[in-house]
Amino acid sequence: MLPLPNFDEYDAITRTDFNVFVERVFVELNGSATYLDNFHIAAMVSELEKVRRHETRRLAIALPPRSLKSLVVSVAYSAWVLGHDPSAKIICASYGQQLADDLARDCRQVMESGWYKRLFRSARLRADRRAVAAFETTAGGYRHSTSVGGVVTGFGADIIIVDDPTKPEEAISDVERAKANAWASHTLFTRLNDKVNGAIVIVMQRLHEDDMIGHVGRVSDLKLVSFPAIAQQDEEHVLETPFGSWRHLRAEGEALHPNREPVGVLEEIRRAIGNQHFDGQYLQTPSPPGGRIVKPEWFQKFDLASQPQFDQVVQSWDTASKAKQLADYSVCTTWGKRGKHIFLLHVLRERLEYPELKRRVISQANIFAAQTVLIEDASSGIALIQDLKSDGFYKARAVKPKGEKTMRMNAQPVSLKPGWCPFRRTRIGSRTTSTNCRCSPPAVTMIRWIRRRRRLSI
Template identity: 40%
Template sequence: MRPLPLPSMDIAHVLARTEFVVFVELVFRYLNPTTPFSRAWYIEAMASALMDVADGSERRLQITVPPRHLKSIMVSVAYPAWLLGRKPETRIICASYGQDFAAILSRSFRKVIQSDWYAQIFPETASSIIRDTEVDVGTRQGGYRFATAVGGTVTGIGADLIIIDDLMKAQDAASAELRAKAQRFVDEALMTRLDKKKTGAVIAIQQRLHEDDVSAHLSAKGAYRHLNLPAIAVTDEIIPLSRGRTHVRRIGDILNPEREPLEVLEELRRDIGTRGFEAQYQQNPSPQEGDYIRWEKVQFYETPPPRERLEKVVHSWDLASSCEPKAAYSVGSVWGFDGASWLLLDVVRARLTYPDLLDRVRAERSKWQADVILVENASVGHALVPQLMKDFRGEGERRHHAVQCRPYAIKPRLGKADRFYASVEPLYTGACKLPRSAPWLDVLRQEMLTFPASTYDDQVDSVSQFIAWSQGRRVDALLNPGSRREPRRRD
């Protein structure tokens, strides 16, 4: 006789012991009985990343996600309950921005582990609770979930896992003193609590609030896997899910289109302002002035065509005069015309002395078989352009001759900010396009989004210089030689 199938809830209980995402759903339904649960792909992505920490394949994890996307229930409530259910000896410290918020999360955690359904899934742990206070729940096996907040004490408390859940409130992010206090709390209080430094794990889940917030502080350490989930995708990604599955996310995809479709997000942008929206929802805490470009409106191309399929190639150089470690960069952007649009093919960004810079410009010219080189008529550009003109005229050393490549000295008519502001429209219309993926794209995007308050603006200058030129009369003569005489004027 075949056994009868288990009731669905019993099946869920069995799965919840090994599948964290199933356990999360049970926790959510229990704490929010009147609210429907939607197992969106990003929930599975976060659950998969957390399971990687549980099995030891990851030791440092950072998740950035917009508000009200289940992050605290998932990481500060469900995850400690699941870990203690599987291993009641696990010692966990959960840290938040304030003691009141830490207590709210602790009460939700206690409610879960005191429930009948939790006892059915993890009977050993449920029967092992010997200590149960608002901030500290412990088992007889020596495990616990200890709740604290910035400035709170953790003296004498060791941990196998530290969970950092929003160490700052949005209204405090503008304070350099409070940002530094939160960072010191991480470094001097929390990180010292890991008993086994080789195996101890740290999970940080938060929304971005400032370019110098705790998330940036952790990222600078270089050891954290970062699962970044902006409300509107700004890059193409393949994001791991559980059981070997993946989710393909394209630029412009909405994180949760059922609950927060694009029109709702645009209303939020208007309500809280571009800066607040970019930080909390896009995980891009740009400086106050960084409102010059809307990345989701930029047009992209898929695959760069080979050189022989491009009608023309133009290089745009913004040059620096120093190679010191903190000096500005020399940047060259490479653009190719495919018959319909100018495509950004490459970005060269380096600190070089003048002789090395001249060699690099010549090497890139040869590599791309460039037709035009644009050089800002400033700084070392005054020396570079005459050298490139000699190459164009076939003078000097034969190996440097480049009679097919005309250099132009560009004298800007507008200031940096006005030039960049005027250059974004061709990126929206598709007259100029960026690649969907490139090794240098993230750095370029960050600089463009935070301009003019970004640390460096050399890439912005190179791009806006080219786009301004591409909209002028000289480009007609380049693309349609013989159609009319090239005007005799300065760029």
């Protein structure tokens, strides 16, 4: 049995190992509370250290509520970075100024503690720059905190940390999400001092497909590290430490942190908040409104490499009215019909300006040799259908939508029976394809079109 380290050795380990530092920060801020270590903390630490070493420039961490994400990222990591580089400049943002100030106050408490000063003798706060919202070191580094939508004029950053950019209750609002995403893209992320080496870290529970992780992931090369409360498949995590690497294997169905929240407790939470909220906040796989109306277990899967010869190929389009950065997507689903069965072959989901949308309708039809292309006779679809026919593209068929999308989908599930639609998950986006099939207007349009033509016994 190895002897326990003395105080000097413990300090040396804490100064070297961010994982040990996190535990010491927890004790500093929580007194006599018991620290329950877990692999996901070591995994977050490993990924954050890659950011500090400039190996990762864009990092997103998605994990359930009450998983120490704010303590690790907003508090401990800020103090850790400034300890090793007192000249570093950090901006931290959260959904509200009160939360941002609370996290800043915790970080400042850590940096003013006796043990921290002993570990990092060069990281000293200036006596005249100790404000909660912006405290500065004697070496010129600082931690500036703000709320999403707040003012950051005059501040630049080497690292930008966004911790819970949107309140859960506001995430369903298109306006609030768009506001947060626009502020991040047009204001916050422009504050990087070095556009080549500067880093952005987003940590949050997933709340919507178009939350900040979804938004940033579409416009930049974002590394996403996700920790579902219940593993949806077998997982392997390689965790790097100053003393070597180790692997953690997590089996499908295993709770993220069994000592804190075993599967039984998580299932109680699921029943209390509902599947849709649980999917996002706890499983980190948000689905759009209506995404649970049609359940994925109703669909079978098939191998695209051995697909049958189809009697007919039909495409169904839902076109967005605009292609602005914060506007809706245009979505096309491609379906193959064979006998009494239909097969989902492909889902295209992009923001498209009108000229490109028109070209994409024609190219998608050519790629899959579609005989019929269904287009909603609404919004940009009206002009699109007219222009396509004017250009000699006569495969387009106008379909008049009736009612709001979720209400339309609600009217269809009775028609979907197990085995009715063999369903393929795409190689790189199974969740995205599944979600789009389950609730998007093109899927609803396809179902209604089939029923009207009585091509299938449903």
